[in-house]
Amino acid sequence: MVVLLGLLTLAVGAGFIGALSGLGGGVFIVPALLILAHVPMQVAVGASMISVVATSAGASVAFVRDGWTNLRVAMVLECATVTGAVTGAYLAGIVPPWVLELLFALMMLQSAYFTVTKAGDSMVPRSDALAERLELGGRIPAETGGTDLEYGVTNVPGGAALMVVAGLMSGLLGIGSGALKVMAMDYVMHIPLKVSSATSNFMIGVTAGAGALVFLARGDVATVIAAPVALGVTAGALTGSRVLPHVNVQALRNLFVIILVLIAVEMGWRALSGF
């Protein structure tokens, strides 16, 4: 019982911090399982991947058409993320744990960089030729009384290439790779930040689902850990998203960056000592 309650507490905490930081529970539950619960990397990755699917399912069942999600962009880019995720999840069964730990450390640093630099929009009014053909542009819902603002989409191949990497990391490390997805859409494809975030949330479940299916079919998910972790992370994430509007996230930003860098150092150290 103590072990089970301990795992549930870790999972709720990871989900809560994941929701407050906007980085998702996977980024925090993998190191928590590895460092605090002393489970092997592959087991932590499998459990985390399931928890990403659960959180995404729990958070966005009601969603689908919130006015911000660009369904067409999501579908085009999901072709890239699913390809990456299936490949990554396949490779996760082959590559040694120290490689996974090193990649995880790098992803932590990317998340820290994203948290620091997440500034604003670099919108373009018109799509480029390919995005125009795919009708990817959209409209931002108007504030009360205003008119909808049209935005264009550019550099679909560049964004898709980064999405393959995001999917690969998701499949290898059991995380949602939301920070990388938002960066690809916002910085490379010039999609407004809020649309990028909503579209990324829609995509995360499908990307992690692709990886989770590989893990489950391979029989590589440790059920006794994945079940409480999935339930705990989802509960923590739902609580976190309720608390979020009442918290000064800006003030917490530095704390998140410090936590991410510390995790990166610890994971990097583990990788290098395991090499």
Add this chain to the structure above:
Amino acid sequence: MNDTTADEERILRVWTPIILRTILVAAIILLLIGLLSTAWQHPGYYIERFHRLQKYGHPQYRDTIATLVAASLKGEPRPIMTLGLMVLTLVPLARVAFCFLFFLKERDFTYVAFTAYVLIGLVAGVILGRVG
């Protein structure tokens, strides 16, 4: 993409949340039944499994769905939880399937092709996991 049609309303707003929610609730119930029965009936088993995982990693269990269902019906907690996790992964699968239906209904064949690719990718993942 912003011109909301009646079909879109029906598929995306009404049916999708109802079915996704049903799948999600089914998965949570299975996971809770499995966890609670492990915690109450076999607390020693849980701790022993956990320590074995810490020490040796996870041995692969490639059970078929038929075996899992049969074992679940006998009340074994691990197969019940595994089924719960499998049902959970149906949520993203169902969501993509709904998008596929939506684009099909709109006769937007470029996007039917994109969504079909994603669906095939998800199924390919299962096959790759089985043989890999």
